[in-house]
Amino acid sequence: MKARVELWVRLKVVDLVSQTAWMTLVEKLELGDDLRGLVHYSYWGMDAEGSDGMTILSEIDRVVRMDSAFTNQNKHLYRLIVEGGGSTGDLVLEKDFPMNVAAKHQSERGGIFSFDCLVRELHSNREEGFKKRLNARLKAVSVSDLKAGEVWRVIIRGRNEDEAAKRIEGIIVTRSRREGLLLNPHYQHFEIISSTRLEREGNDPKGKVGTVGIDPARKRV
Numbered sequence: 001m002k003a004r005v006e007l008w009v010r011l012k013v014v015d016l017v018s019q020t021a022w023m024t025l026v027e028k029l030e031l032g033d034d035l036r037g038l039v040h041y042s043y044w045g046m047d048a049e050g051s052d053g054m055t056i057l058s059e060i061d062r063v064v065r066m067d068s069a070f071t072n073q074n075k076h077l078y079r080l081i082v083e084g085g086g087s088t089g090d091l092v093l094e095k096d097f098p099m100n101v102a103a104k105h106q107s108e109r110g111g112i113f114s115f116d117c118l119v120r121e122l123h124s125n126r127e128e129g130f131k132k133r134l135n136a137r138l139k140a141v142s143v144s145d146l147k148a149g150e151v152w153r154v155i156i157r158g159r160n161e162d163e164a165a166k167r168i169e170g171i172i173v174t175r176s177r178r179e180g181l182l183l184n185p186h187y188q189h190f191e192i193i194s195s196t197r198l199e200r201e202g203n204d205p206k207g208k209v210g211t212v213g214i215d216p217a218r219k220r221v
Helices: 016-028 053-066 125-137 161-172
Strands: 002-011 035-049 076-082 086-089 111-121 142-158 188-198
Touching: 002 053, 016 035, 035 053, 035 111, 035 125, 053 076, 053 086, 053 125, 111 125, 111 161, 125 142, 142 161, 161 188
Parallel strands: none
Antiparallel strands: 002 035, 002 076, 035 142, 076 086, 111 142, 111 188
């Protein structure tokens, strides 16, 4: 059996990188009127082959829990998701949509949308290293086509999803001191791997307009 696998990891404690990025985007780049929230994850996505989904899930879970290159149980929350094979971990991705309290109670026009933006290096040397590291430790399971990087979950207001999505590049890609922050285009690139429409007055996803994790209802962009 071959299945797509995702590993999402974030800190249990306050993420100073995310906190600094938020302050810069809101105060220096003056995006506070529309930016509602920001979450920072480490991310690995890969194809895995094994006898069945549960074998793939349990074997990859065994390896990533023992290898600090992926997770450190003392300081990280994680979610491991196998397409058709379930998931495990203590990170509840489908509810991880923190919104700035002050912004959340402002008058809204349109809707609130969350975009998961995967930032990767232009060259794949780092990803090849992770793939070799996993395959050297896995038993009866092998991985290929691995993508690794950071995911920034950007929660933003917009009249509609298309308008909100068009604004993401201006937030993510650093073009000048006044535009973008979260990646350097000289050695990084990004893609939006999923989107979710949120309720106006809360932080729960609205219906199944898009969910995180590998799911038929997930909206890939």
